[in-house]
Amino acid sequence: MTQWLLAGVLGTLFALGTFLVLRRDVVRVVWGVAIVSQAANVYLVTMGGFIGAAPVGDFREATAPSDPLVQALVLTAIVIGFGTTALALVLTYRVYEEHGTIDTYELGGEGL
Amino acid sequence: MTAAAVNDPVVVAPVVVALATAILALVVRSNGRLTKAVSLVGGVGYTLATAAVFTRVVVGASGPLPYYLSNWPAPYGITLVADGLSASMLGLSGVVTLPALVFAVVSVSPQGQRLSFHPLYHFMIAGVAGAFLTGDVFNLFVWFEVMLMASYVLVVFRSGPDETRAALSYVVLNLLGSAVMLVAIGGLYATTGTLNMAAMADRLANPAVYDVAVAPTLGLASLLLSVFALKAGLVPFHFWVPAAYDAAPAPVTAVLAGVVKKVGIYAVIRLFFTVFAAAEYAGGSALGFVGPLLLVAAIASTLYGGVAAVGREKLSEVLAFSSIAQIGFVVVPLGVAATAPGLPVPASAPGETLAAFGIAAALVYAFNHTLAKSLLFLVVGTLQDTVGSVEFDQLGGLARRAPVLAAAFLLGGLSLIGVPPLLGFFGKLLVFRVGVVAGAAGSGVAATLAWVGLAATVVGAVFTIAYVTRSWNAVFWGEPSTRVETALPKRWQTGGREPATAAAADGGQAVGARGLAVEAVVVATLVVALVGFGVGAEFVLDAAATAGEAATDTAGYVDAVLPPEGGVEGVPAESSGGEH
Numbered sequence: 001m002t003q004w005l006l007a008g009v010l011g012t013l014f015a016l017g018t019f020l021v022l023r024r025d026v027v028r029v030v031w032g033v034a035i036v037s038q039a040a041n042v043y044l045v046t047m048g049g050f051i052g053a054a055p056v057g058d059f060r061e062a063t064a065p066s067d068p069l070v071q072a073l074v075l076t077a078i079v080i081g082f083g084t085t086a087l088a089l090v091l092t093y094r095v096y097e098e099h100g101t102i103d104t105y106e107l108g109g110e111g112l
Numbered sequence: 113m114t115a116a117a118v119n120d121p122v123v124v125a126p127v128v129v130a131l132a133t134a135i136l137a138l139v140v141r142s143n144g145r146l147t148k149a150v151s152l153v154g155g156v157g158y159t160l161a162t163a164a165v166f167t168r169v170v171v172g173a174s175g176p177l178p179y180y181l182s183n184w185p186a187p188y189g190i191t192l193v194a195d196g197l198s199a200s201m202l203g204l205s206g207v208v209t210l211p212a213l214v215f216a217v218v219s220v221s222p223q224g225q226r227l228s229f230h231p232l233y234h235f236m237i238a239g240v241a242g243a244f245l246t247g248d249v250f251n252l253f254v255w256f257e258v259m260l261m262a263s264y265v266l267v268v269f270r271s272g273p274d275e276t277r278a279a280l281s282y283v284v285l286n287l288l289g290s291a292v293m294l295v296a297i298g299g300l301y302a303t304t305g306t307l308n309m310a311a312m313a314d315r316l317a318n319p320a321v322y323d324v325a326v327a328p329t330l331g332l333a334s335l336l337l338s339v340f341a342l343k344a345g346l347v348p349f350h351f352w353v354p355a356a357y358d359a360a361p362a363p364v365t366a367v368l369a370g371v372v373k374k375v376g377i378y379a380v381i382r383l384f385f386t387v388f389a390a391a392e393y394a395g396g397s398a399l400g401f402v403g404p405l406l407l408v409a410a411i412a413s414t415l416y417g418g419v420a421a422v423g424r425e426k427l428s429e430v431l432a433f434s435s436i437a438q439i440g441f442v443v444v445p446l447g448v449a450a451t452a453p454g455l456p457v458p459a460s461a462p463g464e465t466l467a468a469f470g471i472a473a474a475l476v477y478a479f480n481h482t483l484a485k486s487l488l489f490l491v492v493g494t495l496q497d498t499v500g501s502v503e504f505d506q507l508g509g510l511a512r513r514a515p516v517l518a519a520a521f522l523l524g525g526l527s528l529i530g531v532p533p534l535l536g537f538f539g540k541l542l543v544f545r546v547g548v549v550a551g552a553a554g555s556g557v558a559a560t561l562a563w564v565g566l567a568a569t570v571v572g573a574v575f576t577i578a579y580v581t582r583s584w585n586a587v588f589w590g591e592p593s594t595r596v597e598t599a600l601p602k603r604w605q606t607g608g609r610e611p612a613t614a615a616a617a618d619g620g621q622a623v624g625a626r627g628l629a630v631e632a633v634v635v636a637t638l639v640v641a642l643v644g645f646g647v648g649a650e651f652v653l654d655a656a657a658t659a660g661e662a663a664t665d666t667a668g669y670v671d672a673v674l675p676p677e678g679g680v681e682g683v684p685a686e687s688s689g690g691e692h
Contacts, residue, residue, distance in 0.1 A: 021288065030284070040295050043295055044297075047299065048301075069307075073298075080254070080290075083261065084290075091268065091279055098273040099276075
């Protein structure tokens with residue numbers, strides 16, 4: 001049951017992220033990217049399976065501990081995602097300062 | 113714990129040197145001169161460290177050298193592995209990063225250097241070195257991020273309107289790429305139960321022993337392929353390339369085009385030819401599946417980049433589009449080799465199988481592109497600092513006013529075209545030869561694809577001639593333009609004062625006569641390297657052949673990294689290492 005629920009949540013998150021990335025507003029694009037990254041993180045946690053005891057202490061005695069590796073991985077990924085999202089938001093603000101707009105069509109139309 | 117005994121500090125040296133330099137440069141950044149000194153010493157240290165790894169692994173033929181971080185044995189901890197391929201790529205990065213750094217010290221604005229340039233530059237290099245060395249798929253993701261995070265800031269470094277816009281699309285595309293890569297890595301972990309590349313190759317080769325479902329890994333591998341193609345700037349993932357290369361300061365562009373792009377190529381070779389090549393799928397091997405994909409992307413890159421480069425009116429843009437085309441040349445032999453990896457090749461060619469031969473050809477071409485393109489981008493930087501523009505309609509006749517620069521551009525361009533005795537000749541020759549060998553000896557679809565790849569590279573070569581000639585005519589040939597007349601009233605002699613003052617008056621950066629002399633020396637050094645490696649091509653070919661053999665020798669890689677049968681006692685099976 002949890003599997004189905006998570007699969008549904010993951011699908012919704014990826015769809016929502018993709019939808020936002022395709023918007024014209026740069027802030028929404030950045031939000032979309034953030035959501036896609038978070039969806040990837042959720043996906044990563046589910047890949048370790050989620051039934052089992054806490055992998056703390058002398059877990060060799062416990063029947064089936066959860067896989068702690070994916071949690072370590074996702075911690076790394078969250079920190080990286082946090083940093084890059086902050087950078088992308090600052091960049092959005094700089095783009096607004098430089099161009100006076102955050103509409104991707106108007107930005108793209110200026111040159112190139 | 114036999115594993116602990118073999119840890120060789122040489123393997124981690126490039127990463128440690130780059131990271132230490134970056135942190136030290138960050139600590140002393142209030143003192144401008146000290147920062148520069150630290151950065152330059154670190155740059156020299158990095159080049160020496162890569163040379164040491166290269167000497168040990170490729171020249172000394174040591175076989176793959178694993179380094180177990182914190183002495184955690186192979187599948188549990190993070191392992192760094194320096195094999196022939198990694199060491200060759202490190203050598204490639206070591207040749208260019210130091211000249212570009214010296215160039216940056218004189219050309220990047222003093223304020224920018226005080227602010228953060230040097231730490232960022234070395235963090236980027238650390239990411240590159242880590243990506244080349246790591247033997248762990250998730251760790252590869254982390255090093256990618258280290259490299260990208262620094263490169264985001266370096267692309268937006270001048271932070272004008274064009275730079276912010278270019279950086280935004282660069283950041284957004286790469287963030288999406290990272291998310292996709294994370295999904296692929298998570299899936300690979302769920303299916304194979306490991307992140308260690310050697311262990312993954314071992315499990316994919318013996319799925320019955322480890323109870324691994326092989327089929328899903330093919331889809332996950334293709335996700336990874338798209339991410340690596342994005343990093344390498346292959347069509348259809350090339351959108352960020354021209355704007356980002358135009359936006360970054362010249363020495364950074366030289367490293368982005370010369371080294372950072374090659375990380376994507378390296379990852380394709382490592383994961384597909386070493387790891388996934390071991391797996392057998394219902395419809396054939398993973399290589400047989402990605403081969404045509406790689407080939408189509410490479411052909412499209414070669415043609416698109418060539419056509420687009422011919423039509424540009426700005427030297428830096430011509431070179432940026434040329435980068436897309438040249439990466440196509442690097443990937444064509446990989447695609448051809450992947451369609452028929454086991455095909456035996458003539459004794460005179462490097463490598464024993466077509467896979468090894470194709471990788472060797474790709475690496476020689478990549479090395480040529482690294483040297484030639486870095487050189488050309490640094491020439492662009494020097495033009496920016498002397499004349500203050502790289503638009504074709506503003507330039508002309510520079511061959512008379514700046515003969516050294518003109519000669520450097522000519523040699524770099526000729527190497528891109530592939531004129532002997534420059535290194536580019538051997539690169540082109542090998543790329544063509546892979547096509548001929550695969551076309552003549554192969555059969556069916558693989559042979560057809562090889563001929564198509566060959567035809568595309570020949571057409572691409574014609575485009576290369578066209579855009580190099582056009583650039584040469586517009587910038588260096590003919591009568592000096594008005595702008596060139598004002599900037600360089602007479603022949604530029606290193607030591608004269610005219611160029612610096614003229615460019616400064618025109619809004620260019622005040623680099624100063626001494627700075628310009630340094631820039632000219634850096635450019636000349638790269639020219640010497642280009643000619644030297646061309647004349648001594650035997651050395652480059654041998655290294656590339658070693659790399660090709662190492663990359664295709666999955667069993668050797670697995671044996672060197674994983675402990676012998678029976679595993680290691682005393683390590684709980686579930687406590688794997690992750691990087692926090």
